[in-house]
Amino acid sequence: MKRKNVNILVIDQATINTSYVILNIRDGKPYWVECSKLLLTNPDYGDRILELYNKISALIVQHNIEVLVLEQVPPIIKNFHTTSVLLKLFGILELLAKQHGIELVMLHVIHWKTVAGITAKGRALQKTESIKIAMKRWQAYKQIIQESDDVADALNMSYAFLVDEGYITNNNK
16 A cells, blocks of 8 residues: 555564664655664574564664565475574564554565566575666665675665556556
8 A cells, every 4th residue: 555654664574683774764765764674692593583573673763664575485485494584583473563553564575676686596696686686776886885795685675666656657667
């Protein structure tokens, strides 16, 4: 649903480095406010989940987030541990959305990558391409994009979301 004014949080979730982008839509125009990564430092997995919960909750309150955009967990991942971790993270983020009355938007990984212009096959090549595309689109975030391919993914997810919602036109076509 296209809104004239809204604050959006886009997250590329993980238990070590969770990357995020804060978007503001003002008078129907998108502004990238912040992009960064949350480094989770606790060695215990349960404590890292709590740390992520607290940090994301703080971002939601600080930026008055109204929409949370997440990558949909693929239905089949060969590594059960990875699937389990991603589903737990999704549950935590879904809980935060419910607690704060935030609209939750899920983007399928293949869809957002296609919309963002990522065409490479294979995880390593896709990461490289995601970084290149993000560096081209967001020069102001060059340093952090170079440091974290997850930040590049979060930025490219934000791009796909804005295209899907009609805030910007896709320049990849």
